[in-house]
Amino acid sequence: MNVILSIAKYTNNHMKLNWSNYDLSDSFDEYISSKKSVRRHIKKIGNFFESLSSKEMEELDLATKAAIKSLGINFRVYSEGESSERTWPLDFIPRIIRKKEWDLVSKGLKQRTKALNLFIEDCYNEQKFFKHSTMNKDLILKSKYFFSFCKNIKLPNSSWSHICGSDLIKDIDGNFNVLEDNLRIPSGVSYMLENRYVMKRVFPDLFSHYGVSRIDEYPLRLYETLVESSFKKIKKPEIVLLTPGIYNSAYYEHSYLAQQMGIDLVEGRDLIVKKGFVYKKTIEGLEKIDVIYRRVDDEFLDPEVGNPDSVIGVKGLIKCWKKQNVSIVNAPGCGIADDKAVYNYVPEMINFFLKEDPVLPNIKTYLMSNKKERDYVFENIRKMVIKPVAEAGGYGIVIGKTLTNKTKEDVIKKVLSNTKNYVAQPLINLSTTPTYDKDIVAPRHLDLRPFILSGKNVYVTIGGLTRVALKKGSTVVNSSQGGGSKDTWIVDV
Amino acid sequence: MLSRSAKHLYWLARYIERCENIARMVDVNLELILDFPIDHSLNWKSLIDTLDINYIYEKKYKKYNEENVINFLFEGKTNYSSMRNCLDMAKFNIENVRDDLPKTASIALNHLYDHLNKESISRIHKRKILPHVTETVNLTQEFFSSINDNLSRGYEFEFIRLGRFLERVDMISRIIDCLCITKSEKQTYDFSSMEWISLLSILSAQDAFRKISKGEVDRGEVINFLLKNDSFPRSLTRCLTILRLCLESLPNNENIILKIRSLRLRFDVSTFDKFDDEKLHNFLDKCQKDLTSIDNLVEQNYF
Numbered sequence: 001m002n003v004i005l006s007i008a009k010y011t012n013n014h015m016k017l018n019w020s021n022y023d024l025s026d027s028f029d030e031y032i033s034s035k036k037s038v039r040r041h042i043k044k045i046g047n048f049f050e051s052l053s054s055k056e057m058e059e060l061d062l063a064t065k066a067a068i069k070s071l072g073i074n075f076r077v078y079s080e081g082e083s084s085e086r087t088w089p090l091d092f093i094p095r096i097i098r099k100k101e102w103d104l105v106s107k108g109l110k111q112r113t114k115a116l117n118l119f120i121e122d123c124y125n126e127q128k129f130f131k132h133s134t135m136n137k138d139l140i141l142k143s144k145y146f147f148s149f150c151k152n153i154k155l156p157n158s159s160w161s162h163i164c165g166s167d168l169i170k171d172i173d174g175n176f177n178v179l180e181d182n183l184r185i186p187s188g189v190s191y192m193l194e195n196r197y198v199m200k201r202v203f204p205d206l207f208s209h210y211g212v213s214r215i216d217e218y219p220l221r222l223y224e225t226l227v228e229s230s231f232k233k234i235k236k237p238e239i240v241l242l243t244p245g246i247y248n249s250a251y252y253e254h255s256y257l258a259q260q261m262g263i264d265l266v267e268g269r270d271l272i273v274k275k276g277f278v279y280k281k282t283i284e285g286l287e288k289i290d291v292i293y294r295r296v297d298d299e300f301l302d303p304e305v306g307n308p309d310s311v312i313g314v315k316g317l318i319k320c321w322k323k324q325n326v327s328i329v330n331a332p333g334c335g336i337a338d339d340k341a342v343y344n345y346v347p348e349m350i351n352f353f354l355k356e357d358p359v360l361p362n363i364k365t366y367l368m369s370n371k372k373e374r375d376y377v378f379e380n381i382r383k384m385v386i387k388p389v390a391e392a393g394g395y396g397i398v399i400g401k402t403l404t405n406k407t408k409e410d411v412i413k414k415v416l417s418n419t420k421n422y423v424a425q426p427l428i429n430l431s432t433t434p435t436y437d438k439d440i441v442a443p444r445h446l447d448l449r450p451f452i453l454s455g456k457n458v459y460v461t462i463g464g465l466t467r468v469a470l471k472k473g474s475t476v477v478n479s480s481q482g483g484g485s486k487d488t489w490i491v492d493v
Numbered sequence: 494m495l496s497r498s499a500k501h502l503y504w505l506a507r508y509i510e511r512c513e514n515i516a517r518m519v520d521v522n523l524e525l526i527l528d529f530p531i532d533h534s535l536n537w538k539s540l541i542d543t544l545d546i547n548y549i550y551e552k553k554y555k556k557y558n559e560e561n562v563i564n565f566l567f568e569g570k571t572n573y574s575s576m577r578n579c580l581d582m583a584k585f586n587i588e589n590v591r592d593d594l595p596k597t598a599s600i601a602l603n604h605l606y607d608h609l610n611k612e613s614i615s616r617i618h619k620r621k622i623l624p625h626v627t628e629t630v631n632l633t634q635e636f637f638s639s640i641n642d643n644l645s646r647g648y649e650f651e652f653i654r655l656g657r658f659l660e661r662v663d664m665i666s667r668i669i670d671c672l673c674i675t676k677s678e679k680q681t682y683d684f685s686s687m688e689w690i691s692l693l694s695i696l697s698a699q700d701a702f703r704k705i706s707k708g709e710v711d712r713g714e715v716i717n718f719l720l721k722n723d724s725f726p727r728s729l730t731r732c733l734t735i736l737r738l739c740l741e742s743l744p745n746n747e748n749i750i751l752k753i754r755s756l757r758l759r760f761d762v763s764t765f766d767k768f769d770d771e772k773l774h775n776f777l778d779k780c781q782k783d784l785t786s787i788d789n790l791v792e793q794n795y796f
Binding site: 069070071072246251255256258259264265266267269270280281282283284 | 494495496497498499585588589591592593596599600603604607648743744745795
């Protein structure tokens with residue numbers, strides 16, 4: 001048994017949290033150093049948690065859960081064709097990042113997103129990047145997210161992925177690396193905001209002592225980004241949020257953001273195209289729309305150009321966009337850069353488009369279509385993670401060290417049958433943070449998803465959504481697969 | 494405002510108001526029984542009659558006893574008007590318009606939902622049923638008062654009010670009608686004033702009624718009060734006035750207002766205290782038909 005901090009319910013007053021008994025693993029822990037001392041910027045909150053009785057810990061956990069339930073914060077999970085609503089899992093022990101460290105990360109994210117947006121516009125226009133890079137053109141031109149109707153289109157501020165969610169992880173040395181960039185329709189920001197809302201109610205005393213940076217300006221910044229995406233310079237454009245509907249896994253977020261920004265939350269059936277313009281159906285008749293913040297996948301956006309059976313899209317929408325009568329956020333076709341093989345070239349993009357050196361490191365990525373790299377991966381498969389290039393939500397990922405001889409053969413066969421579809425990365429030992437797990441406080445692995453808004457300026461959220469794997473040793477943080485979350489505190493200490 | 498949002502708000506309000514009225518009926522019946530513990534003529538069937546769902550009820554149960562009726566009204570899966578089903582529909586509708594409503598409204602609905610789903614009504618101890626039902630009524634009121642206190646007066650508010658008061662007119666006219674047609678011939682006690690007092694208490698109207706009518710409760714006065722009082726918010730004419738006010742704040746309203754005016758006129762020219770049971774029943778029956786056509790017009794004009 002590695003569980004040291006087991007707090008027995010019936011001996012409340014004796015089994016208090018004591019960091020010197022904390023069950024450190026071989027990963028970088030963000031609270032406790034390898035010498036078992038509480039890190040300097042964590043001291044205050046570390047002491048606070050040590051001062052609590054196990055009864056108080058349990059009460060905090062219950063209070064957190066009760067607040068989430070009463071607010072109705074939930075998400076939807078699909079498995080085997082069934083869908084069910086689940087209460088959002090929030091761990092009450094916050095993740096803490098120093099402001100100085102965050103400022104640098106923030107700078108790196110801005111740089112990255114700028115380069116990616118310029119890259120996307122370049123792919124649909126001059127295609128200068130290919131001429132200077134070793135990147136195989138087909139990676140883009142044959143991507144399922146490359147749409148020929150986007151060719152020769154230039155967008156205001158060259159913003160294609162107006163809202164980007166990049167996944168960051170801390171390695172064994174405690175440095176942030178970019179794991180992937182979600183450029184299409186990243187979700188999670190509402191949970192970042194709600195986590196803070198709940199935490200403020202559970203820990204009012206801590207916030208006043210700690211000097212935690214505010215995060216609540218996001219909806220305002222998002223609104224500004226949407227305004228700036230409009231083709232016509234109107235002061236108050238008519239903006240709507242297009243959702244696939246209440247059964248979508250991120251519906252809670254769609255509704256939350258629409259409410260925060262005071263815009264209408266619409267479904268495809270609420271919109272109609274007439275003479276090149278998009279309208280919403282209101283009780284007073286039709287009303288023209290200037291900007292659509294869509295949370296519907298490219299494929300389903302317009303049955304005329306995508307999936308002809310789509311009932312969640314709007315017929316004729318893409319034509320209106322091409323005529324610049326309505327702006328679509330994120331722009332159709334921006335998915336070409338949301339690909340784990342393209343990811344490998346982001347540092348090169350930063351050099352090429354911005355003439356700068358990348359601030360944030362990438363994780364070494366092996367393209368399985370390259371024989372030399374592939375052979376290396378197969379030889380070292382136990383140290384690798386193999387990923388399909390265009391999947392989201394953590395699906396289809398193979399972790400090398402979990403393979404048996406039999407499953408290993410299966411994976412190799414699968415990769416060989418379509419090498420272009422896979423990349424591999426060395427298995428990174430994700431950092432950990434203390435997490436409350438049924439009476440014990442133990443290290444659990446986590447990642448971080450900040451959100452980057454690209455309009456006239458680029459804005460990065462103060463911190464982001466921290467996702468945590470709730471099972472011991474697990475690195476799967478996706479909420480659809482049993483992951484939890486934490487409030488992320490950027491503190492000036 | 495989106496047509497679809499208007500529809501969801503309208504139905505959200507209707508379902509919660511329906512839930513409240515059903516809870517009120519059960520509440521009063523439970524209390525009435527305490528006053529006549531050994532009288533078996535006091536029946537639970539009238540509740541099912543009021544909602545006109547006997548054919549569904551009889552598919553499931555043979556006897557109209559307290560346990561069956563309460564179970565059916567609270568949780569009956571096949572009963573589309575059961576509180577559980579109403580709440581599920583309310584949840585579905587609020588999901589779609591959560592962004593149009595104050596946060597406190599969602600929280601209030603969550604409380605109501607948890608209250609009714611925490612435990613099956615059949616497992617609640619007899620001693621605790623009455624407070625359980627009363628609490629249900631209180632929680633529906635918590636929802637509406639959060640709307641009243643926190644939602645700006647605008648289309649959203651008007652559609653909620655429209656749904657709520659149309660549902661209320663519908664339910665109240667059913668409840669009164671039911672008393673007229675199901676009065677038992679075999680009454681073994683003096684029910685004449687009891688039944689009218691219970692009617693007043695279903696509608697939380699005793700106090701308001703007492704203020705204007707003292708002494709022995711008189712059938713004619715109660716009926717006049719519940720149908721024609723223009724200040725009490727559960728009297729039918731008052732509800733019609735509120736409906737007219739709602740519609741006046743909405744666009745495209747002419748034909749519906751006309752319909753409500755003509756219905757209101759029929760109330761104004763009727764002297765209900767002189768109506769016998771049959772005449773009253775016919776009047777309310779006609780009133781129900783008008784409500785259906787008003788509901789259809791709302792659907793046509795806005796959704």
